[in-house]
Amino acid sequence: MARAEKIATSSISLLTVGLDPDELNSLSHVFEYCRVEHIDMDLNKLASGAIESAASGGGKFTPDLLICGESKTAVSLDEIAQTIRMTFPNAQMFCVCRNRRNYNRKALVKNGFNDAYLFPMEAGALRRGVFIALNKLTNGIVKAYRPVRMADIRVGAELPCKIAIYLPVNHKYVHFLNEEVIFTGAHLEKLRSHRISSVYVQVEDLPAFYDYATAGTKQVDPAAKMSMTERRHRLEDETRRLLGGMFQAGGAISIEEGQKTVEDLQSAVQRYILDFPPHELRFQILSMMGEMEDSYSHVINTAIYGALFSIALEVGTPADIALAGLLHDIGLVDVPEQVVLKPVAHHNEEDAVLYQKHVDATVAVMKEHKLTVMGPVMKAVYQHHEYFDTSGYPAAMVKAGISKDAQIVTLADHFDYLTRFVQGQAAMTPEEHFEKFRLGMLENGRNVMVDPELVKKVLGLFPKQ
Amino acid sequence: MFDPKTRVLVVDDMTTMRKLVMKICTDLGLTDITEAADGEKAWALINTEIKPIGLVISDWNMPHLTGLDLLKRVRADARHKAMPFLLVTAEAEAAQVSEAVKAGVDNYIVKPFNAQTLTEKLEAIHKKRS
Numbered sequence: 001m002a003r004a005e006k007i008a009t010s011s012i013s014l015l016t017v018g019l020d021p022d023e024l025n026s027l028s029h030v031f032e033y034c035r036v037e038h039i040d041m042d043l044n045k046l047a048s049g050a051i052e053s054a055a056s057g058g059g060k061f062t063p064d065l066l067i068c069g070e071s072k073t074a075v076s077l078d079e080i081a082q083t084i085r086m087t088f089p090n091a092q093m094f095c096v097c098r099n100r101r102n103y104n105r106k107a108l109v110k111n112g113f114n115d116a117y118l119f120p121m122e123a124g125a126l127r128r129g130v131f132i133a134l135n136k137l138t139n140g141i142v143k144a145y146r147p148v149r150m151a152d153i154r155v156g157a158e159l160p161c162k163i164a165i166y167l168p169v170n171h172k173y174v175h176f177l178n179e180e181v182i183f184t185g186a187h188l189e190k191l192r193s194h195r196i197s198s199v200y201v202q203v204e205d206l207p208a209f210y211d212y213a214t215a216g217t218k219q220v221d222p223a224a225k226m227s228m229t230e231r232r233h234r235l236e237d238e239t240r241r242l243l244g245g246m247f248q249a250g251g252a253i254s255i256e257e258g259q260k261t262v263e264d265l266q267s268a269v270q271r272y273i274l275d276f277p278p279h280e281l282r283f284q285i286l287s288m289m290g291e292m293e294d295s296y297s298h299v300i301n302t303a304i305y306g307a308l309f310s311i312a313l314e315v316g317t318p319a320d321i322a323l324a325g326l327l328h329d330i331g332l333v334d335v336p337e338q339v340v341l342k343p344v345a346h347h348n349e350e351d352a353v354l355y356q357k358h359v360d361a362t363v364a365v366m367k368e369h370k371l372t373v374m375g376p377v378m379k380a381v382y383q384h385h386e387y388f389d390t391s392g393y394p395a396a397m398v399k400a401g402i403s404k405d406a407q408i409v410t411l412a413d414h415f416d417y418l419t420r421f422v423q424g425q426a427a428m429t430p431e432e433h434f435e436k437f438r439l440g441m442l443e444n445g446r447n448v449m450v451d452p453e454l455v456k457k458v459l460g461l462f463p464k465q
Numbered sequence: 466m467f468d469p470k471t472r473v474l475v476v477d478d479m480t481t482m483r484k485l486v487m488k489i490c491t492d493l494g495l496t497d498i499t500e501a502a503d504g505e506k507a508w509a510l511i512n513t514e515i516k517p518i519g520l521v522i523s524d525w526n527m528p529h530l531t532g533l534d535l536l537k538r539v540r541a542d543a544r545h546k547a548m549p550f551l552l553v554t555a556e557a558e559a560a561q562v563s564e565a566v567k568a569g570v571d572n573y574i575v576k577p578f579n580a581q582t583l584t585e586k587l588e589a590i591h592k593k594r595s
């Protein structure tokens with residue numbers, strides 16, 4: 001950490017209340033930037049305002065930033081929110097829920113939190129939210145970043161803002177280029193040689209970056225409305241608003257509210273997934289592989305890959321596939337997070353049984369929240385783990401019964417699974433990603449999950465150079 | 466503003482919230498504060514205290530007797546008709562405030578609130594009542 005950062009951050013106090021190990025673990029990189037105290041959920045102690053700082057030998061600890069977990073007592077999260085807000089009127093306060101039945105984002109914000117997050121699905125958004133708060137508290141010394149698309153950065157043009165790269169080994173963002181520098185072919189080569197496929201922009205610079213990227217996009221396609229980066233960010237924010245927001249009020253959702261959510265999801269699919277210039281198809285796929293996970297990134301990636309494969313292979317209906325992609329794993333909210341957080345390849349028998357319940361859970365969650373979709377979309381959701389060789393679940397269907405849309409969702413699901421960023425694994429080139437996908441789908445020696453012809457066609461979109 | 470010696474009754478079923486409201490009252494300079502954990506207990510206090518209650522700050526949502534029920538009882542009794550009454554509500558109840566206004570509440574405040582907002586509400590009530 002730079003010296004200025006160290007000085008600025010040693011003055012920031014962060015208090016976590018009732019977080020459990022998984023949650024603490026996902027926030028560990030935030031803690032390096034603050035004086036941190038962890039306490040159990042004890043409302044009386046909190047309301048007394050007398051938190052003692054173990055680090056400073058029992059001195060009083062007034063948090064600038066507070067991250068509160070779920071209540072394991074009878075006290076509701078709303079009451080906890082009110083109490084903490086009244087105790088620490090000026091703190092930035094965030095709530096982390098693991099039980100979707102407690103996750104009513106709007107109510108939690110009204111009752112005093114600055115924002116609330118559903119864990120683990122929204123862990124990425126939580127980290128960004130905390131970094132944005134730290135950025136404000138340190139007057140910009142601690143920085144908050146968001147990934148932008150490499151394809152939006154033009155060789156030969158002046159950069160609109162600073163750009164940074166991320167070093168996964170030590171979890172650090174490192175400054176790469178200054179604003180107003182001309183991005184050259186040599187810069188691009190340097191990134192490629194280090195196998196860096198994502199670059200990052202500070203959150204406060206995003207409006208300038210969007211303008212720059214949209215202008216570039218319009219040079220190639222005058223009819224384009226926005227850049228790939230902006231489309232991606234809007235889709236992420238909208239997906240969180242709709243999928244996370246759906247849980248408010250528990251099961252008491254009206255048919256109209258459910259319909260509105262489905263319509264808004266469909267409109268997001270149209271605006272941010274299907275409305276793109278055709279030449280971007282390969283670009284998009286290349287720029288998404290190997291990216292770090294963010295909130296809802298798996299369902300978003302599945303939706304985008306699914307729509308792109310559907311268009312390129314002329315199989316199934318892109319809009320239905322994309323909608324199914326966004327919805328397909330929503331039932332994971334009801335699977336224990338130890339299982340969700342573990343890679344599928346590491347599941348033991350017990351984990352697998354719990355994990356496989358997510359398909360039925362998805363249907364149940366959709367029903368409970370009155371998300372009524374057309375038959376083909378429902379089929380694609382319900383059959384996304386039915387495999388070509390009948391080894392799938394929940395129904396172990398034969399290939400003739402599996403819909404085309406479902407096959408494309410399954411293909412996209414596995415494509416994302418096999419080409420995503422893996423912690424601790426060296427960065428890969430696009431060719432290496434495709435090879436991993438090929439091996440995983442065609443030569444895994446176990447299951448034939450989708451029609452091998454479809455896999456070959458996807459690989460055919462990217463001929464070896 | 467209210468005389469610091471005004472006898473204040475803080476009613477809330479949640480101990481932490483009650484203590485927090487009492488603390489803010491103390492911070493505002495009020496020195497004579499008593500408390501009750503629900504509407505029934507508050508009603509009993511209102512009728513047995515030797516020094517009359519000069520201000521009620523009551524939560525809305527409580528078991529047994531709600532804040533609104535307490536307010537109605539207070540207003541129905543000729544002795545307490547003019548007792549200053551501030552209702553504390555959560556966001557969820559804010560929509561039903563018109564019912565409390567009809568029942569004769571002096572003002573209401575939405576949780577979470579800070580010392581500044583409470584001061585404003587108390588000043589408004591004091592002005593209205595004097």
Ligand SMILES: [Fe+2]
Pocket residue numbers: 328329358384385
């Ligand atoms: Fe799934």
Ligand SMILES: [Fe+2]
Pocket residue numbers: 298302328329413
């Ligand atoms: Fe999936």
